Structure formats: structure tokens, C-alpha cells
Amino acid sequence: MQVNEYALGFTSLNEEVDAQSLPITGELPAWLSGSLLRTAPTRYEVGERTYTHWFDGLAMLHAFSFEAGAVSYSNRFLHSRNFCEAEAKGRISRSEFMTDPCRTLFGRVMSVFFPKPTENGNVNVTVLGDQIVALTETPMPIRFDTRTLSSLGRLKYDRAVKGQISTAHPHHDGISGYSYVIHMKRRSVYRFFVDEGGHQRVLAELPVKEPSYLHSFGMSENYLILAEFPLRVHPLRLALSGKPFITNYRWHPELGTVFTVVNKKTGKVEARAKAPACFCFHHVNAFEVDGAVHVDLLAYPDPGIIDRLKLDPLRAGNSGDAVAALHRFSIPLGRGEQVSEITGQQLCPTSLELPRFDYGRRAGKPYRVLWGVGQGEGSGWWDTILRLDLTTFPAPVQQWQEAGCYPGEPVFVPRPGGTAEDDGILLSVVLNSNTGTSFLLVLDAVSLSEVARAAVPHHIPFGFHGNHFSNPTNPSQLQ
Ligand code: CO
Numbered sequence: 001m002q003v004n005e006y007a008l009g010f011t012s013l014n015e016e017v018d019a020q021s022l023p024i025t026g027e028l029p030a031w032l033s034g035s036l037l038r039t040a041p042t043r044y045e046v047g048e049r050t051y052t053h054w055f056d057g058l059a060m061l062h063a064f065s066f067e068a069g070a071v072s073y074s075n076r077f078l079h080s081r082n083f084c085e086a087e088a089k090g091r092i093s094r095s096e097f098m099t100d101p102c103r104t105l106f107g108r109v110m111s112v113f114f115p116k117p118t119e120n121g122n123v124n125v126t127v128l129g130d131q132i133v134a135l136t137e138t139p140m141p142i143r144f145d146t147r148t149l150s151s152l153g154r155l156k157y158d159r160a161v162k163g164q165i166s167t168a169h170p171h172h173d174g175i176s177g178y179s180y181v182i183h184m185k186r187r188s189v190y191r192f193f194v195d196e197g198g199h200q201r202v203l204a205e206l207p208v209k210e211p212s213y214l215h216s217f218g219m220s221e222n223y224l225i226l227a228e229f230p231l232r233v234h235p236l237r238l239a240l241s242g243k244p245f246i247t248n249y250r251w252h253p254e255l256g257t258v259f260t261v262v263n264k265k266t267g268k269v270e271a272r273a274k275a276p277a278c279f280c281f282h283h284v285n286a287f288e289v290d291g292a293v294h295v296d297l298l299a300y301p302d303p304g305i306i307d308r309l310k311l312d313p314l315r316a317g318n319s320g321d322a323v324a325a326l327h328r329f330s331i332p333l334g335r336g337e338q339v340s341e342i343t344g345q346q347l348c349p350t351s352l353e354l355p356r357f358d359y360g361r362r363a364g365k366p367y368r369v370l371w372g373v374g375q376g377e378g379s380g381w382w383d384t385i386l387r388l389d390l391t392t393f394p395a396p397v398q399q400w401q402e403a404g405c406y407p408g409e410p411v412f413v414p415r416p417g418g419t420a421e422d423d424g425i426l427l428s429v430v431l432n433s434n435t436g437t438s439f440l441l442v443l444d445a446v447s448l449s450e451v452a453r454a455a456v457p458h459h460i461p462f463g464f465h466g467n468h469f470s471n472p473t474n475p476s477q478l479q
Pocket of ligand 1: 123168169215281282464
């Protein structure tokens with residue numbers, strides 16, 4: 001058991017703030033403009049009940065807007081139907097990752113026939129099609145006004161893009177967007193789709209008997225890569241068990257990790273491979289060199305991380321151990337339907353999470369640098385920002401750390417006119433347990449030395465993902 005000075009990061013925030021100017025220590029780069037837009041689970045109690053899991057909390061949007069060396073902060077609850085119904089009824093009315101609403105037997109039967117999927121976009125803020133949306137793991141992105149953060153309702157996909165489950169990590173290659181839905185039925189499918197100018201088209205359908213729990217997927221220059229980890233569910237159990245979503249999945253390590261490589265243009269399956277079992281939330285990047293697709297991801301030995309991220313143990317100070325080892329899986333191309341047996345190569349002895357790199361210029365291509373959060377020895381939670389250089393093996397690691405401080409995802413913002421993939425800054429929302437408040441940390445992306453910090457008047461609960469948008473009103477693509 002740890003001394004839990006970071007429990008505040010798992011405590012609800014109810015205060016909404018509108019365009020509050022933040023005091024800055026240091027100096028923001030003069031070129032920094034636009035907004036860092038993030039989402040996070042931020043309210044954990046509804047009526048008499050508390051959500052079970054960190055992933056369940058009601059979403060709040062957080063915006064840091066930069067102009068002429070100044071920064072202002074706004075936050076606002078995402079007005080999903082989950083949030084609005086909780087407000088109106090004073091109780092949890094929709095299922096989340098590990099929490100179900102209270103239901104009578106009749107209500108339980110009804111929910112099988114008329115499911116009310118979650119649209120609580122607490123995982124990521126990103127571009128889908130040509131719009132900025134808040135996402136969770138269902139195909140129900142919520143649009144919002146990037147200036148006022150007021151919610152604008154659901155982004156509706158084309159009817160052909162049918163499924164109950166999706167990812168909060170779509171890809172974008174500067175031309176098109178890519179994502180998938182999982183259609184759970186008697187003959188279930190993973191359905192990849194491409195988004196061209198706000199219109200979605202089905203690209204490939206991969207039949208599957210027992211779909212895996214997936215959080216993200218890979219994209220190289222020419223391919224989409226589905227990595228199925230052996231945490232699988234029988235669709236009937238999901239429909240009929242009456243138990244919360246993730247508790248229906250079962251771990252089958254004997255099935256291994258199965259990679260399927262799909263052509264981005266034709267939708268054709270170009271390669272398959274099988275590796276020993278692992279579990280993963282986050283792909284980092286993928287690229288094609290020497291007749292193979294190299295897929296980098298953060299691998300856990302098993303899905304134990306899911307239970308470690310329940311709210312009660314986290315609040316009690318049990319170690320989250322929410323860091324995983326960076327592995328590279330190299331899938332040979334040109335072998336048709338033949339399944340290649342492969343193993344991953346661990347690139348670095350230090351484990352990390354919430355990986356970021358120069359996505360705008362390096363997505364799908366060979367890359368050199370990535371950043372993430374780490375958990376130092378003796379800490380129960382993420383307390384460092386890491387930088388890995390992949391040009392040498394094992395990758396050397398640099399880090400930022402400060403006593404009592406717990407950083408979130410380090411978002412890379414390239415310096416305009418720069419060409420190197422680490423020429424820029426990192427933006428990270430940090431909880432300072434010494435003051436009981438959070439701050440926005442600005443680091444030099446090469447040296448990890450502090451450039452500036454901006455103090456927020458209250459704490460910001462720990463969240464997952466967001467992005468910096470140079471021009472949030474006209475987001476053509478991610479940086
Ligand atoms: Co994620």
C-alpha cells in the first residue's frame with residue numbers, strides 16, 4: 001500500500017470555469033497558438049452511487065487556449081445523454097465500462113432488446129472526418145463547440161458503418177480518416193471504415209466468432225493493422241449476462257495475439273501473423289521497411305491492468321502499475337493467407353503509457369522519438385514524463401520528474417518551421433499533490449527541461465487523451 005497523495009486525481013471535480021486567464025511561471029513560446037482540447041472522467045458519483053472503474057466517470061472537456069504568450073482555461077461537462085439523464089434522474093441510467101445502471105428484471109430484459117449504449121466521451125478528443133469530437137468506445141462521437149465547449153449532439157455515421165463498439169483512437173493520414181466498429185451478432189465482424197470528407201465508407205469486414213476487447217489499432221503508410229489480444233467475448237454473453245460490459249470478456253492466452261494487415265486502399269487482407277498472448281491498450285506507430293510491417297505497441301503480459309484501474313483500489317493507494325513494455329512486432333508481407341509465427345521484440349527496459357510521437361509528420365512512417373508517462377520506483381502512479389530515442393537499442397530514456405507531481409499524457413506540439421520530429425514542446429496536465437491543484441506543464445521536447453507552467457485554480461482529475469489544434473474551428477488534420 002502506498003501513501004496515497006495522488007488520490008485527488010481520482011476525485012470528482014464539479015466546478016465549471018469559463019475562459020479563466022492562468023498565471024504563468026516561465027515564458028510560453030511566442031509561436032504557441034490554438035488550443036489543447038482534452039476529455040477526462042471527472043464526475044464519479046451520481047445520486048447514492050459511485051462508478052466502479054476509472055473509465056466509467058462522466059466526461060468533462062478541458063480546454064487550454066493560447067494566444068500571444070498567454071493561456072486561458074475552460075472546462076465543461078460533456079452533455080452526453082449519459083450526463084443529461086444522470087442530471088435529470090439523479091441516478092446512473094446508462095451502462096459504462098464496468099458499471100451498469102440499477103435495473104429491475106423487466107428493465108434488464110428490456111435493455112437487451114433496446115440497449116442504450118454509452119456516449120460518455122471521456123477517452124479522447126480528436127478529429128473524425130472534418131470535425132473535432134469527444135469519443136468513448138462506442139460509435140457515438142459527440143460534437144462540441146471548440147470555443148464554448150458546449151455539446152452539439154452526436155456525429156452520425158453512414159448507415160453501412162454498423163456496430164455497437166468502436167475505438168476512441170481513429171487514425172488520420174492527412175487525406176482520410178480510418179476507424180472500425182465491431183458488430184456483435186451471431187456472425188460478428190470487425191468493420192474497418194474510411195472517412196473521406198465527412199462521409200464514411202466500409203473498407204473491410206473481418207468475420208470473428210468471439211471478438212476481442214480492443215482499445216486501438218495500427219496504421220502504416222499502406223495498411224491498417226488489427227491486433228486481436230486474447231481477451232474475448234461471446235456476443236450472446238454480452239447481450240444476455242446482465243453484467244457490466246468488460247466483465248463478460250474472458251482471457252484465453254492459448255489463442256495468442258493475432259495480427260491482420262488490411263490494405264488501406266483495397267480493403268484486402270495482405271498478411272496475417274500470430275504472436276504469444278499479450279494485452280494492450282495503445283498502439284504507438286507502425287511502418288513498412290524491408291518487406292515487413294513493424295507494429296509498435298505497449299504490451300502487458302495479461303489484462304490484470306483492467307482490475308487494477310478500478311476506482312476503489314486506486315483511491316485506496318494500491319499501485320496502478322499502469323505501465324507497459326514497448327514491443328515491436330514485425331509482420332512479413334507477401335505470404336498471402338499464410339499465418340506467420342512471430343514474437344515481439346522489447347525495445348526498452350523502461351515501461352510507459354499514454355504514448356505520443358510526431359503524429360502529423362510521422363504517422364505510418366519510420367520514427368525516432370516517442371514520449372509517454374512512467375511510474376518511478378516506489379510510486380503507485382504515473383509520476384514521470386519519459387522520452388525514448390529509438391535509434392539505439394535498447395532505447396535510452398530521459399525523464400522529467402518533480403516531488404509530489406503526477407503528469408498526464410504529454411502532447412507534442414511541433415514548432416512551426418521546424419523539421420526534426422522532436423523540434424517543439426510537450427503539453428501535459430499535472431496534478432500537484434503539494435498544493436492540491438493542477439497545472440499545465442510546458443516542456444522542451446528534446447531536453448525535457450521546463451519552458452513554462454500555468455497554474456489552474458483547482459485540481460483536474462486524471463484523464464486519458466486529447467490533442468492540440470492550431471486552428472480548432474477548422475481542423476483539417478491532427479498535428
Ligand atoms: Co487510449
